[in-house]
Amino acid sequence: xxxxxxxxxxxxxxxxxxxxxxxxxxxxxxxxxxxxxxxxxxxxxxxxxxxxxxxxxxxxxxxxxxxxxxxxxxxxxxxxxxxxxxxxxxxxxxxxxxxxxxxxxxxxxxxxxxxxxxxxxxxxxxxxxxxxxxxxxxxxxxxxxxxxxxxxxxxxxxxxxxxxxxxxxxxxxxxxxxxxxxxxxxxxxxxxxxxxxxxxxxxxx
Amino acid sequence: xxxxxxxxxxxxxxxxxxxxxxxxxxxxxxxxxxxxxxxxxxxxxxxxxxxxxxxxxxxxxxxxxxxxxxxxxxxxxxxxxxxxxxxxxxxxxxxxxxxxxxxxxxxxxxxxxxxxxxxxxxxxxxxxxxxxxxxxxxxxxxxxxxxxxxxxxxxxxxxxxxxxxxxxxxxxxxxxxxxxxxxxxxxxxxxxxxxxxxxxxxxxxxxxxxxxxxxxxxxxxxxxxxxxxxxxxxxxxxxxxxxxxxxxxxxxxxxxxxxxxxxxxxxxxxxxxxxxxxxxxxxxxxxxxxxx
Amino acid sequence: xxxxxxxxxxxxxxxxxxxxxxxxxxxxxxxxxxxxxxxxxxxxxxxxxxxxxxxxxxxxxxxxxxxxxxxxxxxxxxxxxxxxxxxxxxxxxxxxxxxxxxxxxxxxxxxxxxxxxxxxxxxxxxxxxxxxxxxxxxxxxxxxxxxxxxxxxxxxxxxxxxxxxxxxxxxxxxxxxxxxxxxxxxxxxxxxxxxxxxxxxxxxxxxxxxxxxxxxxxxxxxxxxxxxxxxxxxxxxxxxxxxxxxxxxxxxxxxxxxxxxxxxxxxxxxxxxxxxxxxxxxxxxxxxxxxxxxxxxxxxxxxxxxxxxxxxxxxxxxxxxxxxxxxxxxxxxxxxxxxxxxxxxxxxxxxxxxxxxxxxxxxxxxxxxxxxxxxxxxxxxxxx
Ligand code: SF4
Ligand code: SF4
Ligand code: SF4
Ligand code: SF4
Ligand code: SF4
Numbered sequence: 001x002x003x004x005x006x007x008x009x010x011x012x013x014x015x016x017x018x019x020x021x022x023x024x025x026x027x028x029x030x031x032x033x034x035x036x037x038x039x040x041x042x043x044x045x046x047x048x049x050x051x052x053x054x055x056x057x058x059x060x061x062x063x064x065x066x067x068x069x070x071x072x073x074x075x076x077x078x079x080x081x082x083x084x085x086x087x088x089x090x091x092x093x094x095x096x097x098x099x100x101x102x103x104x105x106x107x108x109x110x111x112x113x114x115x116x117x118x119x120x121x122x123x124x125x126x127x128x129x130x131x132x133x134x135x136x137x138x139x140x141x142x143x144x145x146x147x148x149x150x151x152x153x154x155x156x157x158x159x160x161x162x163x164x165x166x167x168x169x170x171x172x173x174x175x176x177x178x179x180x181x182x183x184x185x186x187x188x189x190x191x192x193x194x195x196x197x198x199x200x201x202x203x204x205x
Numbered sequence: 206x207x208x209x210x211x212x213x214x215x216x217x218x219x220x221x222x223x224x225x226x227x228x229x230x231x232x233x234x235x236x237x238x239x240x241x242x243x244x245x246x247x248x249x250x251x252x253x254x255x256x257x258x259x260x261x262x263x264x265x266x267x268x269x270x271x272x273x274x275x276x277x278x279x280x281x282x283x284x285x286x287x288x289x290x291x292x293x294x295x296x297x298x299x300x301x302x303x304x305x306x307x308x309x310x311x312x313x314x315x316x317x318x319x320x321x322x323x324x325x326x327x328x329x330x331x332x333x334x335x336x337x338x339x340x341x342x343x344x345x346x347x348x349x350x351x352x353x354x355x356x357x358x359x360x361x362x363x364x365x366x367x368x369x370x371x372x373x374x375x376x377x378x379x380x381x382x383x384x385x386x387x388x389x390x391x392x393x394x395x396x397x398x399x400x401x402x403x404x405x406x407x408x409x410x411x412x413x414x415x416x417x418x419x420x421x422x423x424x425x426x427x428x429x430x431x432x433x434x435x436x437x438x439x440x441x442x443x444x445x446x447x448x449x450x451x452x453x454x455x456x457x458x459x460x461x462x463x464x465x466x467x468x469x470x471x472x473x474x475x476x477x478x479x480x481x482x483x484x485x486x487x488x489x490x491x492x493x494x495x496x497x
Numbered sequence: 498x499x500x501x502x503x504x505x506x507x508x509x510x511x512x513x514x515x516x517x518x519x520x521x522x523x524x525x526x527x528x529x530x531x532x533x534x535x536x537x538x539x540x541x542x543x544x545x546x547x548x549x550x551x552x553x554x555x556x557x558x559x560x561x562x563x564x565x566x567x568x569x570x571x572x573x574x575x576x577x578x579x580x581x582x583x584x585x586x587x588x589x590x591x592x593x594x595x596x597x598x599x600x601x602x603x604x605x606x607x608x609x610x611x612x613x614x615x616x617x618x619x620x621x622x623x624x625x626x627x628x629x630x631x632x633x634x635x636x637x638x639x640x641x642x643x644x645x646x647x648x649x650x651x652x653x654x655x656x657x658x659x660x661x662x663x664x665x666x667x668x669x670x671x672x673x674x675x676x677x678x679x680x681x682x683x684x685x686x687x688x689x690x691x692x693x694x695x696x697x698x699x700x701x702x703x704x705x706x707x708x709x710x711x712x713x714x715x716x717x718x719x720x721x722x723x724x725x726x727x728x729x730x731x732x733x734x735x736x737x738x739x740x741x742x743x744x745x746x747x748x749x750x751x752x753x754x755x756x757x758x759x760x761x762x763x764x765x766x767x768x769x770x771x772x773x774x775x776x777x778x779x780x781x782x783x784x785x786x787x788x789x790x791x792x793x794x795x796x797x798x799x800x801x802x803x804x805x806x807x808x809x810x811x812x813x814x815x816x817x818x819x820x821x822x823x824x825x826x827x828x829x830x831x832x833x834x835x836x837x838x839x840x841x842x843x844x845x846x847x848x849x850x851x852x853x854x855x856x857x858x859x860x861x862x863x864x865x866x867x868x869x870x871x872x873x874x875x876x877x878x879x880x881x
Contacts, residue, residue, distance in 0.1 A: 069433050070406070070414045073426045077416065079779075090489065100487035103496065104470065108436045108484065110495055111465040112429060115368065115458065117377025126497040139497055159381065159422035160776070233650065236847025239753045257846065261756065269752035269809040316847070388575040388789055392758035396845050408796050417774055418576045418786045448845035450565065450760045452530075452545070 027082055027147035029056040029140070030075040032067045034087035036094040037129045044133030045140075052137040053144045056084065063087065065098025069109045072123070076156045082122045082147035084139065089127040099127075121146050122153060208348040209279065212305055214246040216277050222303050223274025226262050228255040234317040237262065241273060251279065251349065252321040256312045256330060258442040260287035260398035265296055277303035281312070282338025285476050286440040287398035289343060292478035294438075296401060299478075306344030311336070311355020314447070324356050331361040331456055332443045343476045361460050368457065384424040386451040389417055393455055394431065396448035399438045406430060432458045437466045437483035440474050502710065503690065503697040506676035511554035513696035514604070518552040523601040525549065525571055527564050527642075528556040548603075548610075559605050560672060563647045567766035567839060568603065568610040569617070572633045576788045579629075579773070583782035596632035602689060604670075605642040609653050609837035611665035613766035614639065619829040620769065638685045641666040642677070643713070646720045650838030652728035652851045658835055660720035671713040678713040728851045730858040732822070732832065738861035739823040743815070747860070751853065752811030754846050759791030761817065761840035761848070767833045770797075792816050818853065 033039045039060045045052060061067055064087030072083050085106060093099040106125055114120045124143045128136045147153075213225040217240070227249040229238035235254035239262075240246055259278050262270055270276070280288060288304060291297045311333040313322050322328045333355040340347060368376055391407065394400040407415045407427060415430055416423035439459045446455040466472045469492055472483040505513070517524040530545040546558040548568055581592040603611075614634065621627040643661035644653075653659055663669060667686030670677035679697060681687045690697060700706035762768035772790035777783040790797065793814070798807045807813050825833035834850075841849045 070426070070430060073429055074414070077422060077426065090493070097487065100489065100491065101485075103491055103493055104484055104487050105433075107469050107492065107495065108462065108465055109429075109433055111469075112432055112436070112458075112462060114373060115376065115461045116380045116425065116429060117373050117375070119373040120495075124497060125495055142497075155377070156422070156425070159425060160416070160418070160420040160778075231847040232849045232852050233841065233847060237754050262753070267753075267810065269749065269811045272749075272809075273753065317842070388763055390759050390763045390789070390791070391794070392756070392760045392763070392845065395756040395758035413774075416776060417772070418776060418788050420576055423576075444845070448756070448758060448760060450763045450843050452565075 025148060025152060027055055027144055027152070028080050029082045029084060029143055029147065030080040031056050031058045031084035031086065031140075032064075032071055032075075033058055033060060033084075033128075034064050034067075034094075034099075035060050035062050037088035037092060038086040038126075038136065040130035041128040041132045041136045044130065045136045046133075048133050050133060050137040052140050055144055056140050063093065063095050063098035064102035065093070065095065067102060069105065072109070072113075076118070076122075076153060079154070079157045081150075081153045082124070082143055084124045084126065084143055086124075086126040086128050086136075086139065089129055092129065118156070119150060121150055209251055209305065209307065210246045210249050212346055212348055213240060213249055213277065213279075214243045216303060216305075217241070217243045217246065221275075222277040224270075225249070225277045225279070225305075226259050226270075227251070227279040227305075228257065228259075234315075234319060236316065239270070239273060249279070251307045253311065253313050253324055254316045254318060254321050255279075255281070255307075256314070256316040256444075256447065258284045258287055258396075258398050258440075258444045260284050260291065261396060261444065263288065263291055263297055263302065263398070264401040266401065266403060275301065275303075277305055279305045279307055280341060280344060281307055281309040282336060282341040282476065283309075283332055283440055283442050284398075285338060285341035285343050286474050287442060289476050289478045290399050290438055290440065290474075290482075291401070293480075293482060304341075304344040304346075306341040306347040308347065308349040308352050309336075309339045310352025311339075314443075326356045326358045326360075329356050329358055330443060331358060331460075332441050334358055334361070338476050341476060343478075361456055364454075365457055365460050365464070368461075380425070380428075381421050383453055384428060385421045387419055387424040387427070387449075387453050388451060389419040389423060389427055390450065392448040392450060393445035393453075396444040397435070397439075398442070398444070399435060399440070400431070406434075428453075428455075428458065432462055435459065436462045437470075437472055437474070439463065502700055503679040504673075504676055504700050504709065505670060505679050505697055507554075509676060509696045509698060510557070510604075513693055514551060514554050514557070516693065516696065517602065521599075523550045523599070524552075524604055525568070525601060526551045526556075526604040527558045527561065527607075529558050529561075530565075548606075550601075557605070559642055560645060563607060563837070563839065563842075565839075565843065566764055567613065567837065568606055569613065569766050569769070571601070571603070571637070572614065572617075572630055573769060573771070573789075576786050577629060579785045579787055581778075581782070581784045594629065596628050598632050598636040601637050603637060603639045606639050606666065607644055607837065608641045608660060608662040608664070608666065608669075609644070609651075609658060609835040610766045611639050611641045612653075612658050612662050612835045614665040616665075616767055616829075616831045616833060616835070617769050619831060620825075623829075638667045638689045639665060640668045640670055640679075640686065640689075643669060643671040643717055644720060645672075645716070646723045647838065648842075649727055650841040650849070650851060651724050651836060652838060652854075653836035654721065654724045655728040655730050655851075655854070656832045656834050656836040659717075660724055661717040672716055673709045673712040678709055728836075728855055730854050731861070732826070734861040734865045735854070735858050736823050736826060738857055738864055739819055741864075742860075743819075747857070748811045748815045751814045751848070752809060755793070755810045755814050755848055756846055757793050757795055757810050757813060758845065759793040760843045760845060761850075762791035762793060763789065764839040764843045766835055766837060766839070767821070792820070814848075818857070822854070 042058060067085055075083050087099050090099060110120050110123060124139060126139045128139060216222045225240045227238055228235045228251060229248040230250055237257050237259060238248055240248060263278060265271060292299055311324050312330050313328050314330045394405060407417060415426045441459060441463060443456055466483045470483040514524055525548055527546045528549050528551050530547045544562055546562050546564045548564045551557060578594050580594060583590050621630040646660050663682050667683040668679060668681040670679055681690055700709060770790045770792060771787040773787050775783060775785050799805045807816060821833040
C-alpha cells in the first residue's frame with residue numbers, strides 16, 4: 001500500500017479534540033482505491049487543480065477486489081470519521097471481475113455495518129475511472145459534507161476506552177459498566193445504552 | 206430408534222465406516238457421541254434434544270476425529286445444509302463420508318434436559334422456523350418415522366425487525382451494550398460448522414487485523430468479521446449462539462445477513478453443494494444502488 | 498472469628514445494599530441477568546443470574562441459579578491494561594496502571610467461587626507477585642452464601658470443599674427464617690460487619706437464637722448430604738493414574754467430542770491463563786493488555802516454528818485434566834478445581850467433568866489393585 005495526499009494539517013492531533021464536535025469539525029476520511037482507475041482519476045483531479053477538500057487520505061490497492069472489509073473496520077478503529085471505497089466501473093476491471101466480487105461483498109457489508117449501528121452515510125462506494133477527475137472531486141466533496149453533518153465518529157475509536165496517556169491514561173481501566181456476565185437483553189432494553197457508550201478521545205493520526 | 210442403530214451397526218459391521226458420529230444420552234441430556242464399535246450402537250439416539258450440528262465434527266482439521274477413520278454422520282436437514290457448505294468449499298469429498306439423514310420434527314433450543322421436551326413456540330429452536338429440509342435429500346439413507354411440522358416461532362425475525370426499526374445510533378448503543386459482554390473466547394467460531402479455516406483471521410498477528418482484546422472496539426471488529434465471513438454460508442443452525450458463554454444474540458446478526466443475501470442476491474442457503482454461494486460468485490447485473 | 502453469630506434480616510440486607518451504594522462502595526452480588534427473571538413463573542432462561550455491582554435489593558438473586566460466569570472477572574477481568582506507553586523524544590515512557598483499587602465487597606458469593614480465590618493466589622504469587630490480582634484481592638471483602646447445591650453437576654465435596662465451605666470467605670451467610678445467619682472468619686469480615694453494624698441484628702437470646710442456629714446447621718447438612726452423592730474420588734490414586742497414563746488411549750475417547758472452544762475455562766473460577774497483547778492507540782502510543790486465554794484452543798501452545806506440542810484436542814483436553822488434578826496439586830498443594838460444575842453445564846457438547854473424574858478414578862482403583870470397582874460402563878466409554 002502507498003499513501004498519497006498527505007494532509008496539509010499536522011499529522012499529530014492536538015490532545016484536546018473537543019473542538020471536533022463544533023462547527024469547525026473537519027472530518028477525517030480514509031479512501032481505499034484501486035490502482036488502475038480511481039487512483040489515476042484522483043491523480044488527474046490533483047493535476048487538474050480541481051477544488052477538493054484535503055481531508056482524505058488515500059490508500060492505493062491493486063483492485064477493489066483486494067479491499068477487505070477489515071480495512072474499513074481498521075480505519076474506523078484508528079479514528080476515521082468516514083470511508084470511501086472506489087474502483088473501476090463494471091466491465092472495466094483490470095483483473096476482469098475484481099470489482100464484481102467487491103460489489104457483492106460490500107453490498108452485504110454495508111448492510112451489516114448498518115445493522116450494527118454504523119451509519120451507512122459514513123461510507124461511500126463509487127466507481128471512478130482514470131479519466132473522471134471531476135467525479136472524484138465530487139465524491140470527495142460530497143462525502144465530506146455528509147460526514148460533516150453526521151459529526152465525528154469518535155464513539156467508534158473510543159469503544160476501547162480512553163487509554164491514551166496524553167489525556168487520561170486509565171479513564172477506562174475497568175470494563176465498562178455491565179460489561180460482564182449476563183444474558184441477551186431484548187432490543188427494547190438496549191436504548192438507554194447510548195449514554196453508557198464510552199466517549200473516546202478520537203485521537204488518531 | 207432401532208432403525209438408526211441398525212443402520213449404524215450395519216455400516217460399522219460391513220466396514221463401510223470406522224466411526225458413526227451421532228447423539229447419545231449424556232449426564233445432562235443429549236450430546237454428541239463417536240461410536241466405533243457395533244456393540245455401542247445402542248447408545249445412539251435421536252429426539253428433540255439432538256440440537257448439535259454434527260457437521261462441525263467433519264472439519265478436516267480436527268485430527269483427533271479424522272484419526273478415527275471414515276465417518277458416517279447423523280444429520281438433520283439443517284445439518285445437511287452445513288455438510289453441503291463444506292462440500293461446496295471443497296473441505297470434504299462426498300465419497301469420504303456417509304450421511305445418515307433423520308426425519309426431523311424440530312428440535313429444542315437446548316439439549317440439556319433429561320427428557321425430550323414437548324415442542325412449543327417457546328421451546329422450539331429458532332432455526333426450525335420455515336424449515337424446508339425436514340427430510341433431507343442429499344443423504345445416503347433416511348431413517349425414522351415421518352414427523353409433524355414443528356411449532357411456529359417467528360421470534361427471531363421479529364427481533365431483527367425491531368432492531369431494523371431503530372436509528373443507527375440506537376442500534377450502535379444496543380450492540381455496544383451487548384458486545385461489551387463478549388470475552389472473545391471464539392466458542393461461537395469453534396461451534397460453527399462453517400468456521401473451519403486452517404487459521405482464523407483473528408489469529409493473524411502480523412498485522413493484527415482484529416483487536417483481540419475483548420473491549421467493545423475489539424468485539425465489534427470480531428463480530429463484523431465473523432458475520433461477514435459467514436454471509437451466505439451460515440445455515441442458521443444457531444450453534445454459535447448456543448455455545449456463547451455470555452449470551453451474545455448472534456442469531457440476530459446471522460438472520461439479518463440471511464435476509465440481506467436473499468434480498469440482494471436471491472440466495473437462500475441450499476442443501477445442494479452445486480448451488481454456488483453468493484459471496485465468491487457474482488452477476489454482472491448485481492444491484493449497485495449503493496454505489497455512486 | 499466471631500464469638501457470637503449475628504442475623505442479617507432481609508430488610509437489613511436491603512439497607513446494607515442501599516447504604517453501600519450510597520457510600521459508593523461497589524457491592525458485587527448474584528443478581529438477575531434480565532428484568533424478566535424476577536417475575537413469578539419466568540422461564541428457566543429468563544431466570545439466569547450474574548455477578549454484578551448491585552444498587553438495590555430488588556436486583557439480588559440470592560439462592561437462585563448459579564451465575565453463569567464465576568466471580569473471577571472481578572479479580573482477573575477479561576481484559577485489563579498492564580501498562581500504557583508513549584514515545585517521548587528518543588525513548589519510550591511506560592505508565593503503570595494504578596493498583597490502588599477502591600474497597601469493594603462481595604455479598605452472597607458461592608462458596609465454590611470464594612474458595613477459588615486462595616487457590617489461584619498461589620500461582621499469582623509464585624515466581625512473580627501479580628500486583629493487579631493482589632491489589633484487587635486486598636481491596637475486596639468476600640461474604641459467601643451457604644449453597645443449597647445447584648444440581649447433579651456440583652462436586653465440591655469431591656475436591657476438599659463443601660457447599661458451605663469457609664475457604665476464601667471473610668464471612669458467611671446461611672439462610673434461616675427471616676434472613677441469614679452471619680459468621681465472620683477474618684479481620685476483614687469482622688471489620689466490615691463492625692462498620693455496618695446497624696444493618697445486622699443480634700440473634701435473639703435463648704431458645705429463639707438456638708432455633709436459628711439449628712436451622713442454619715440443618716440447611717448446611719442437607720446440602721452437604723445432597724452433593725456427596727454426586728462424586729467421590731481418591732485424589733492420591735487419581736494423581737498416580739494421571740502421572741502414569743500420559744499416552745493412555747483413554748484421552749482419545751475425550752478429544753473428539755470437544756470443540757476446543759474453552760467455554761469451560763471462561764466460566765471456571767480457577768482457570769486463570771491470559772494472553773498478552775500490545776495495542777497501538779495512535780501514532781507513538783499504545784497499551785499492553787492481558788486478556789483471558791485458554792489451553793483448549795489450538796493456538797495456545799503453537800510455537801513460532803510451527804510446531805505444536807499439543808497437536809490435537811485429545812492432548813489439549815488431557816492438559817485441562819492434568820493441570821487441575823495433577824500438576825497444580827503437586828506444585829501448589831491444591832486441586833485447581835472447586836467442583837462448581839460450571840464447565841459441565843456450559844459445555845456446548847456435553848463434556849462432563851464429574852463423569853470423567855469418576856471414570857479415571859475407577860481406572861485408578863483397578864490399577865491400584867484396590868479391588869473391583871463395578872463400573873464397566875466407564876471402561877467401555879473410553880474404548881469408543
Ligand atoms: S454462524 Fe452460527 S448459525 Fe451460522 S452456521 Fe455457524 S454456528 Fe450455525
Ligand atoms: S471468522 Fe472467518 S477467518 Fe475465522 S474461522 Fe470463521 S470464517 Fe474463518
Ligand atoms: S460471542 Fe460469545 S462465544 Fe463468541 S467470542 Fe464472544 S463471548 Fe465467545
Ligand atoms: S470441554 Fe466443552 S467447553 Fe471445554 S473446550 Fe471442549 S467443547 Fe468447549
Ligand atoms: S474445572 Fe469445572 S468444576 Fe472445576 S472449578 Fe472449573 S468450572 Fe468448576
